[in-house]
Amino acid sequence: MKTTFNLKVFIPSFIFMVIIGILGMIVPKKMKATLDIAQAFTFNHFSWFYILAVSLFLAFLIALVCSRLGDIRLGADDEDPEYPFFSWLAMLFAAGMGVGLMYFGVAEPLMHYASPITEDNIDKNAMLYTFFHWGIHPWAIYGIMALALAFFGYRYRLPLSLRSTFYPLFKEKINGTVGNVIDGFGLLATVFGIVTTLGFSAIQLNSGLHSLGIVDEVGFYPQMLIIIVVTSVAILSAISGVGKGVRRLSELNLLLALSLLLFILFYGPTVKLLGSFVENVGYYLSHVTEMSFKTFSYDTEHQAWFTGWTVLYWTWWASWAPFVGLFIARISRGRTIREFVIGVLIAPTVFSLLWFTIFGNSGLWVNEVNNGALSAFTSTPEILLFKFLGHFPFYQVSSIVALIILSMFFITSADSGIIVLNNIASGGSSRPSPRWQSILWGILLITMAIALLRTDGLGAVQAVTLIVALPFMVIMVGMCVSLIRGLRSDARYFDKKLNAASVFWSGDRWKQHLNQILHQTQASDMDNFFKKTVRPAFESLRQELVNKHQLQVIINEFTEPEMAMELVIEKGQWRNFLYGVKVQSSKVHDALADEDALPKLDKTEVHEPFTYFGDGRIGYDVQYMNKEELIADILKQYQRYLNLMHTEELALMMQAPIDGEISN
Template identity: 45%
Template sequence: MKIRVTLSKGVTVPSLIFIVIICLLSAIYPKLTENLLNTVKDFIFINLNYVYVWSVTIFILFLFYLMFSKFGNIRLGRNNSKPDYSFFSWISMLFAAGMGIGLMYFSVAEPMQHYSNEVFSANTTVQKAKDAQLFTFFHWGIHAWAIYGIVGLALSYFAYRYRLPLSLRSCFYPLLKDKIKGKWGNIIDVFALCSTFFGITTTLGFGVVQINSGLETLNVVPGSSFTYQVIIVVVLISLSIISAVSGVDKGVRILSSINIISVIVLLLFVLFLGPTVYLIGSFTEGIGNYINNFFTLTFNTHVHEENMQPWFYDWTILYWAWWISWSPYVGLFIAKISKGRTIREFIAAVLILPTVFNFIWMTVFGNSAIWFDMNVADGALSLLASNPDALMFRFLEYLPLTKITSFLTIAIIIIFFVTSADSGMFVMNSIATKNARISPKWQTVGWGILLACLALMLLNAGGLNALQSMTLITALPFSIIMLLFIVSLVKALSIDKNYYERDFSLTTVPWSGQSWKERLGRINSLKDKKTTNQYINTTAKEAFIELQKEFEKNGIDARINQYSDPQKVEIEIKYDIVNNFIYGVKNESKIVSEYLLNEENLQDIDDNQTFFPKSYFGDDRKGYNVLLFTKNELISDVLKHYERFIEIISEEKNEMFVSSNTNRKLR
């Protein structure tokens, strides 16, 4: 019985070889591999940190430009396409995939670690609390979502607008054209698959440790041995596989909606049963502080503060690298669920809504922990800052209904775990199959089993830190790839807008409808250099000669100038004070799309270059194709420009600008 396979050998085989080698090295020689990769990572963070800083800054500026530009109305799909998911389901899914376990893991831990960090020990307690909130906002705000937004936007635009595969290789189409189908495309997808696998594996490994810690705190399991971690992984990956096999429309969407509701319930519980007035006030002040310091934080490399640089590398640069390394996975998933949205709607939702929610979440949990540490716990939570696995559950002990909220927290982490894993399986299978529409379910199951096995192997051997370093290292080259995504988007969006906004040809303005059969023949033909020269030497030249005679009858001295390289002819009227009037026609060439070379409905051409007669003027205004003009229509067009010229030079306010002496100096 033949087993159906949709995996691409050019992507899957090299990816699996690289993944297995790195994981085996991390498991067999965890310390050696970790030290080696950490050396590389530290070199990048210390010597090339500006690459991350500038890249993330460019991502933000570009997305805000697109959101407020004329490109914002372009739809990610056909012009009449509609979103596949409701707004609530869409936001729930992108949020669950984008942050997930991280919010539960760091919502208390990061503010507490900033608050208790020795580098800020000289500050007052109040200032340390403000800085802890500010830096947490900075790391989990617009900057993080701009990274995801660039990848998600590029993928969804080229997949749904250009109808290319939902693959990172498609984002290079304007630059590489059909080369994306070959080895260059495979290299890009191999990089994306490995980066996605490493990111998900390390995150899920740390998620298992936190779940184990929570269950141990609640006395559900007696310890945190490897046996219990195996049981947790088997159960959670099994749930993830069931969800992934059921598809995005069912499993992922339903779980994401359940989780966002659970998260809101827990958030409101802490808000109203914690220091409510303090939290609302600190949130308001924190937003203002973030806005006021936005550009300072964005560009600050702490190059003048040596004592701050280790903190800068370990937090800000590490976060930018972490978000970038996760962006292929998150971007692919966001693109999958964003068909039918406009660019403006996409950017606004991806940048602003999750950022605002993150700020609320981090304020409620982080600032509550700091408040309890200052007023109730007498510094007990600060002492646990280095143990983030248990810190969330210790924090909940200072609130009522501790057991219920702890179980709810574990449930949320589990669902985040499942939604991250199942969407990760979907994304990895999508990359490995070059976005095959229908894949056998065993492939999805296979990715889940591989995730579970390698995560457990690394957990047991202590190799997760080494794999995390490898993930962070891959962020450097991918940040350059993301900058190229922007170049591709700019090129493609300009073509897109020009296509839909291009007006009728200027040759239709003076046309009366006469000689329509001749015009139809010219429209549907591509001209060579010889026939274009023939048009210039006959139709254009005859029109100018007839005009010259008529100008002479009106006492105007007009002369005809003709040149051979390139072939062109012009009529010129000289003036002493103002610039000369010139209207000319020259032989111009352009490149024809390769798709039209074999088009049956067009005349055959030998190569992809075609020629046309183009008008030009004495004042360097942009000309246009005059191929369809008859002799009389060309005369009409010359007179139209001559009338414009006379009106301009006759107005007193234009005297200085149209003066020939002034323009000579300008030229």
Template identity: 40%
Template sequence: MQKVTKVFYISLAISVLFIIWGLVPPEVSPNWNLDHVTTLIQGFLVTRFGWFYLLVTTAFLIFAIFLIVSKYGNIVLGKDGDKPEYNYLTWFGMLFSAGMGIGLVFWGAAEPIHHFHTSPYDTATEAEAARVAMQYSFFHWGFHPWAVFATIALALAYFQFRKEEPGLISSTLKPLFGDKMNGGLGTFINVIAVFATVFGVATSLGLGAQQIGSGLEFITGNIPNTIGIQMIIIAIVTVLYMTSALTGLNKGIKILSTSNVVIAILLMLFLLFTGPTNFIMNFFTTTLGRYVSYLPEMSFRMAPFNEENASWLQSWTIFYWAWWIAWAPFVGMFIARVSKGRTVREFVTGVLLVPTLFGALWFSVFGGSAIHLEVNQAVDIAGIIKESGTEAALFSVLDNFPLSGIMAALAILLISSFFITSADSATFVLGMQTTNGDLNPAMKVKVVWGLVQSGTAAVLLWQGGLSALQTASIIAAFPFAIIMIMMVISIFKAFREEAKVYSLKRKKRE
């Protein structure tokens, strides 16, 4: 592993120490176990700096919209004349696979039902509660998170492919700090990015294993969703995604990403047309209008005069904003890697609009079906979630429609495929981050990070420490949000310099 940097060894050491810390039973040291400490820190950040997460995430959305309409929109993320490496279908598939794929499947039915029963604010009627529930599901998975991903991905793609800098977070700050990014400060920034990536992805792998186990229990009826089964699932999927990772970006991830989109669309269309089609499409259309109309208000809502509503916002909206920022290094770096050759306008428009619209339709189909079952058919989806866990929401909905067994099997295949591509993408991204931005990191490096991810997910799932892992990852979002603010300033500085050079060239030609 000749190309590895200090970031690799520091990040690996931190990862191992956190895993060991997470394995220490709470009774050994109740006040110093991982879950307790990270919960205290996260609680402090959310309650004292919730406004900061809200403002900064909204600022990234405003920044993204500005780039679409600005004179900088024609800048190519690459050299002039470079063409996109992937067609639109493959590109969008990679966005979903690295971004929110497994999350959409996990929360598609569960989140709207949760908001339906526990609304972000008082609602007068059941219908109003349903509309608000779907509106906030759109909000949490819509423009704001994709603006976060677009911001960091744009910076990485621009500096890597147009300025020929290494594909590292630290490289995007060179217009502000110069050669300091090649020293200790740059190493510190890159370690934060790796930390957030490792633990964010490991948490998702654990959640994915839980949902696959729930699906197997639903289909077979005699394979219980136990920790042992989840360990076996992680082991099998590890072999699959390591095989995919070792085949390279243009084979494994590309094929799986395209397959993900096809399977997801088939599953969604099946439920749409076998379910309450008119209700779902009316719900989608109405909620889309409400989402756009109320977007400014939701973007700045903090509820300072209502403790209960403020608590809801901290538990959901602020939590999500921190979570997306924590995921930004991973998702952003992967999106950047597959976006060479696109213009700034094309890139930002695609990353913002297409995933947001698809996610909105997804929540309308699965969440809308769940709400319809509760309101019109007295099916207690919320009760099933309370009894069997959030991972059972999807299968409890599918159970009420034709060919439920086949659809559940398709859902398991989709979850597994998203599971594989997320982990696959993460090994690639972690390899890049720890080998000075190498676009083709060594096999040994990818294997190490693949095993670290799976090992982290497995041991903490075994110990019940996934929530602590997730919280630890989100804590990293606070310093990284500050880094992202500096990235925006750095992009503006670089774009202005480029505009000046272009203007001088045009004057000379005239």
């Protein structure tokens, strides 16, 4: 059967998922007990790691923005962005948060409001914790993944796959077992992240349909039916080639979501909401650093809240990282890293914070003016959005719009998820996947969602996500190490300038120059270079400067710690002009010595003559210069020195130190 799957990735992952699905169906109670034990172990031993890792991701991205590595472009140096800036920002809004915004927009602030975690400034702290969970940190996780995929895909021209992001660490080994393990954990994390989203969507759709009287009950069987119907639509979308139509529907869905947002803003306490947004953002910014590293080690009373909210969120975002990261990477070609990071971190975060202010603060306001009418439903958060809409005019219309938005987010999440799963399981292959693969993934998602809902509702789904996300979070930390190595290598590569001697080259001596650049220079070559080039050049120039121009010139020679020679023109109260040449040795990379397609290297070191100057500037290699060319290079440096001496504002740099010239 025709397939694009890498079977060494697909088969082990598929077997694991099938086992989880079967156990959830056949022995749900034992499955629940096992998941509870595994979840408790993960909470007790690794909560600190999740918090530290996500905070490091954010710090890493901010450091890139502030460094010169932020100038690197995700593509060729002269490549323009594929999408206009504002179109790119608009697409970022739609990534990664759709179902969650609908499910938690009203529910989460009210749930924190009713929790002991917000004992003081209840409303304000309820919004603070919501902002923390939906603010910049999720986008830091997505940003790391997207940046690594885009950088190695567009800069190194590797496939857009998880294994490609580890190329600097493992080189060609990414095509073997190491790459298979990375892709395998990424596949599992993505499956359970999508299944979590399907679970939230099905439960909330069931509640919305029930509140409108369309279905009779809220429970497992209607939720199972919703998952089957909606995911089947997603499968048909994935295999029918109507992706453009789905994108148009997604854009329409985003407009509907914005319309619902504006409806709540204008029919709710508008001035209060706008003021709350400003204060919420300020309060969030003033507390975000402390909260980023808070593990409740000194507040054990609230550790259950911490693990049940923050840690679970961080694992959910990590499980969605390949999904959202691949989408962001595909739309970000041509942007600089600085522009990419600022856009990914800031634009979607602002939108999320605005959404939660309008829905969350409105929910708190409705609850307050109606004597706790919404607090009574915090144990069933899936119904809160529809109970909330019931306190606004046009309830039937707004509820139907909310159901349409949820359904479309559901379909597009499943549709896009199937595409991403095909990509990961195929190692980033550019070949089109056969239809049966998309059908298989759809059936698997349906089975996993139903099995885990049967086991323990969303609790089981979240537990498996938490457990699978742990090794994947470790992989993401390694991805940061690989990314920084790749970025530094890129910067050094493109900063490397032509050899200074090449400016003197012409076609007259091209064969001699070719022999020189293919020769592995050793210590004996340096003895010969100093004897035939450096010393004669220095002596000839010294004679001319002393005999004809009456300058004081000395030549210094050294053999320790390395061979070196200096030409010094003394200038009295001014800093002396110094032009030196010294031998530098460097190791030959092992890969070069073993590469048959490159000039054969039989030594582990090469020795090269580099210049140095009295003002401490970085020198350059002069091994390809002859005597006359070296004299010309000295004169260029001396002409620069004289120009600087005649510039009044540079006098401080040109004056000699009080204790005389500093020796090299």
